[in-house]
Amino acid sequence: xxxxxxxxxxxxxxxxxxxxxxxxxxxxxxxxxxxxxxxxxxxxxxxxxxxxxxxxxxxxxxxxxxxxxxxxxxxxxxxxxxxxxxxxxxxxxxxxxxxxxxxxxxxxxxxxxxxxxxxxxxxxxxxxxxxxxxxxxxxxxxxxxxxxxxxxxxxxxxxxxxxxxxxxxxxxxxxxxxxxxxxxxxxxxxxxxxxxxxxxxxxxxxxxxxxxxxxxxxxxxxxxxxxxxxxxxxxxxxxxxxxxxxxxxxxxxxxxxxxxxxxxxxxxxxxxxxxxxxxxxxxxxxxxxxxxxxxxxxxxxxxxxxxxxxxxxxxxxxxxxxxxxxxxxxxxxxxxxxxxxxxxxxxxxxxxxxxxxxxxxxxxxxxxxxxxxxxxxxxxxxxxxxxxxxxxxxxxxxxxxxxxxxxxxxxxx
Amino acid sequence: xxxxxxxxxxxxxxxxxxxxxxxxxxxxxxxxxxxxxxxxxxxxxxxxxxxxxxxxxxxxxxxxxxxxxxxxxxxxxxxxxxxxxxxxxxxxxxxxxxxxxxxxxxxxxxxxxxxxxxxxxxxxxxxxxxxxxxxxxxxxxxxxxxxxxxxxxxxxxxxxxxxxxxxxxxxxxxxxxxxxxxxxxxxxxxxxxxxxxxxxxxxxxxxxxxxxxxxxxxxx
Numbered sequence: 302x303x304x305x306x307x308x309x310x311x312x313x314x315x316x317x318x319x320x321x322x323x324x325x326x327x328x329x330x331x332x333x334x335x336x337x338x339x340x341x342x343x344x345x346x347x348x349x350x351x352x353x354x355x356x357x358x359x360x361x362x363x364x365x366x367x368x369x370x371x372x373x374x375x376x377x378x379x380x381x382x383x384x385x386x387x388x389x390x391x392x393x394x395x396x397x398x399x400x401x402x403x404x405x406x407x408x409x410x411x412x413x414x415x416x417x418x419x420x421x422x423x424x425x426x427x428x429x430x431x432x433x434x435x436x437x438x439x440x441x442x443x444x445x446x447x448x449x450x451x452x453x454x455x456x457x458x459x460x461x462x463x464x465x466x467x468x469x470x471x472x473x474x475x476x477x478x479x480x481x482x483x484x485x486x487x488x489x490x491x492x493x494x495x496x497x498x499x500x501x502x503x504x505x506x507x508x509x510x511x512x513x514x515x516x517x518x519x520x521x522x523x524x525x526x527x528x529x530x531x532x533x534x535x536x537x538x539x540x541x542x543x544x545x546x547x548x549x550x551x552x553x554x555x556x557x558x559x560x561x562x563x564x565x566x567x568x569x570x571x572x573x574x575x576x577x578x579x580x581x582x583x584x585x586x587x588x589x590x591x592x593x594x595x596x597x598x599x600x601x602x603x604x605x606x607x608x609x610x611x612x613x614x615x616x617x618x619x620x621x622x623x624x625x626x627x628x629x630x631x632x633x634x635x636x637x638x639x640x641x642x643x644x645x646x647x648x649x650x651x652x653x654x655x656x657x658x659x660x661x662x663x664x665x666x667x668x669x670x671x672x673x674x675x676x677x678x679x680x681x682x683x684x685x686x687x688x689x690x691x692x693x694x695x696x697x698x699x700x701x702x703x704x705x706x707x708x709x710x711x712x713x714x
Numbered sequence: 715x716x717x718x719x720x721x722x723x724x725x726x727x728x729x730x731x732x733x734x735x736x737x738x739x740x741x742x743x744x745x746x747x748x749x750x751x752x753x754x755x756x757x758x759x760x761x762x763x764x765x766x767x768x769x770x771x772x773x774x775x776x777x778x779x780x781x782x783x784x785x786x787x788x789x790x791x792x793x794x795x796x797x798x799x800x801x802x803x804x805x806x807x808x809x810x811x812x813x814x815x816x817x818x819x820x821x822x823x824x825x826x827x828x829x830x831x832x833x834x835x836x837x838x839x840x841x842x843x844x845x846x847x848x849x850x851x852x853x854x855x856x857x858x859x860x861x862x863x864x865x866x867x868x869x870x871x872x873x874x875x876x877x878x879x880x881x882x883x884x885x886x887x888x889x890x891x892x893x894x895x896x897x898x899x900x901x902x903x904x905x906x907x908x909x910x911x912x913x914x915x916x917x918x919x920x921x922x923x924x925x926x927x928x929x930x931x932x933x934x
Contacts, residue, residue: 304829312811620807623768624821624868625796627789706768710807 303637309617310638313610321642324606328646328689329653331599335592336654336674336682337661342588343681344490344672346563351430351487351494357527358429359559360493361388361520361537365574366552373551376574378402380513381502383557384520387540391522393529398425398521403496409474410462417458417497419475421505429523430494437469437484440501444483448503452480457669458497459485473498478506488669492562493521495669514547522559534559538577596689603693607639611701618701619709628702635701639694640687647686651679715744715876715907716765721774723760723930734760735930738774742909744875747902749921750911757930758911759880765909766799766878767791796824800869804881806861808853814840814864815849821872839867843897859890866897870906877901879910883917895920 314321343349348356364383367374384399391397403418424442432439435456444451452473459468459482468482480500489495502510510516522537524530537559546552556575560568564579571580611618621631655674662670674682723735735757742748742765750758763769764776767783776783778798786794800821808817818836840846843863853861862882869877879898883891895917902908910921918924926933 308816309809309811316811616807617809620809621820622792623766623795623799623801624872625792625824627792627824629789630792630824707763710768710803 306634306637307641309634310641313614313638314642317610320606320610324603324642325646325649327599327603327606328643328686329650331596331689332647332650332682332686333653333657335595335685336650336678337657338592339681339685340654340658340672340674340678343675343677344670345492346561346566347677349675350491350671351432351489352491352562353431354429354523355562357524357530359522359524359530359533359537359561360565361522361557361559362565363568363574364515364541364555364557366546366555367575368551369553375515375552376572377515379518379520379557380516381510381518382512383514383544384518385511387544388520388522388537391533391536391540393525393536394522394533395525396425396429396521396523398429398523399423399502399518400426400493400521401502401517402519404517406475406498408462408498415458415461418495419498419500420496421500421502423502425523426499426521429521430491432489432494433487435485435487436467437482439484439486440499445501445503449501450478450480450504451483451501452504453484453486453499454482455486455488455497455669457488475500476506478504480504488671490667490669490671492565493519530559530561592685593688596685596692600689600692603639604696607635607693607697608700611635611697614701615704615709618704619706619711622704622706622709632695632698632702635698636691636694639698640690643686643690643693644683646689647683650686651682654678654682715746715779716740716742716909717777717780718764718771719775719777721764721771721776723757723764723769724772733930735764735771738932740925740932742876742907745902745905745907746923747899747908747921748910749918749924750909750927751913751915751918751924752927756927758927761927762878762880762909762911765876766801767795792824796821796872798875800872800874800877802862802865802869802877802879802882804884806853806858806865806885808861808864808868810853812852813849814845814851814853814856817853817864818867818871820868825872835871836867839871840864842870843867857890858886859893862886862890862894863897866894866901870901874906876907876909879908881911881913883912883914891917 348354361379363376364379365376381399389397400422401420403420405416406419408415408417424440424445427439439453440451454468462473463471468485471482473480473482522533524533537557541555541557544555546555558577560579564581567581567584568574568579570584573580618631651674658672661667718738718740721735721738725732725734738761750761752758764771778794815836818839819832822832822835837849840849843866845860845863845867848856848860853864856864883894886894898908898910899920912918
């Protein structure tokens with residue numbers, strides 16, 4: 302039966318090539334937008350590339366404090382002291398890393414000034430994230446302990462500062478401090494990895510940071526395996542409950558949470574700092590709903606086109622009904638045809654998506670973007686194509702299945 | 715085999731109500747060849763559609779093999795059409811996008827039957843109508859007579875008990891029409907019940923019985 306459906310579908314599509322091409326273009330355009338979005342979301346939130354271990358690490362990104370009467374509230378990034386005292390020694394963790402945000406700094410090199418983004422990180426950071434080292438080496442515990450003024454550059458910054466010459470061994474001046482470049486890593490965009498320059502924590506001009514409970518730090522908590530994450534989240538919550546602020550009269554209650562990357566994004570977006578639920582599920586549901594809504598308009602357009610095509614085939618429908626096809630079988634036939642067209646559109650869309658992503662990378666609109674069509678995006682794309690096929694095929698299929706065979710045979714559907 | 719009791723059919727549009735058939739009592743016996751005659755618009759095709767379960771009567775009842783059909787659901791009617799009836803239309807109604815063999819296979823698609831068995835039955839049906847060599851052709855590559863023979867093969871491939879033919883020779887010249895009639899008579903000779911609508915008195919005379927319809931009613 303499927304072969305017969307496929308043959309008919311192919312012939313029907315070929316009968317009106319322009320019509321089919323318009324249908325396909327409509328499907329491809331829609332799916333390209335959705336698949337580019339999917340690929341970007343996948344890169345941002347799923348364990349890929351340098352953050353390949355993000356499936357088993359949690360981030361503690363912000364600290365929320367409030368007074369006893371809830372009249373005063375404060376939300377900030379973590380201070381180093383909070384990471385050191387409350388998170389570094391949680392049980393059952395493989396590693397805990399502390400990293401600052403990527404802050405803009407001026408890098409002086411002779412008479413040239415470059416504005417670059419710099420993070421200060423501890424030695425565990427390099428063991429949790431999987432940077433690709435292109436030259437030299439990464440900082441070690443020893444560098445950190447000794448407070449050596451060393452720095453790592455990403456590929457683009459190394460080329461920008463030193464051209465084609467090897468960067469390791471050269472010196473740069475950042476905010477009045479002189480650093481020796483010891484390594485070059487590949488450009489990366491990921492949430493915790495993105496920066497142009499990295500230096501050890503101990504290169505801060507002063508040790509003030511060590512005594513602050515709030516500041517500019519994020520903690521990465523690497524579990525031994527992903528199954529431990531819920532337990533670690535509970536431990537983090539408990540650690541927050543045991544937190545005593547430096548100003549206990551002003552801030553009686555403190556909260557911080559061990560979050561996945563999506564949860565961090567959702568918590569920051571929805572300002573859910575004082576509750577365990579980050580709102581990640583809601584954000585995902587919203588994204589899903591937005592994607593469905595985005596599919597709905599072209600799907601409605603496709604419904605219209607399909608209705609026209611269905612009416613053209615009323616005699617065939619009448620014949621099939623006369624020879625024993627049920628309404629359900631006929632509806633199934635049209636849905637199969639439409640889903641097939643959408644899947645073909647999905648494959649074309651995937652190829653176009655790859656092209657659009659390549660253009661996006663080359664345009665440098667998003668710095669260091671490295672994103673492509675992988676198996677997950679492919680699967681998601683095909684699922685989107687399938688849903689699109691169902692959305693746009695069901696109504697015409699239902700109408701077709703209800704055609705009166707006598708009228709259909711006369712071609713008066 | 716087929717019994718119609720006091721069957722009436724009215725078509726309604728927004729303003730007009732047309733009585734197509736009125737109080738039809740008809741019995742077609744198993745293995746019988748019935749020719750249905752009457753002027754255009756008298757209700758012959760409506761009657762044939764009712765017999766073939768393509769339409770439902772407004773009043774009265776239809777029974778197939780003694781089973782009244784009044785309360786049959788769409789799925790049961792479809793199954794009954796598939797197993798009991800084979801349709802031959804004046805304008806052939808072959809699907810132009812499918813090859814001859816795929817057209818003939820069509821009724822078998824709606825049965826639980828494997829592809830090889832379907833193909834073999836379709837091939838046998840085509841050979842029976844003398845078109846074994848045209849299986850891979852498309853309908854538009856055949857003459858009118860050949861297309862009607864393909865339509866006959868499609869109608870008989872599922873070995874139905876009843877063939878319903880609506881002016882099967884209406885679009886054919888006399889030689890091809892005669893060929894089609896010969897096939898229908900041969901099938902009837904093999905035990906298939908045939909109900910045929912025709913305008914041709916000569917063709918009708920070759921049937922066992924002629925039923926005449928006038929203004930929606932059977933006349934003697």
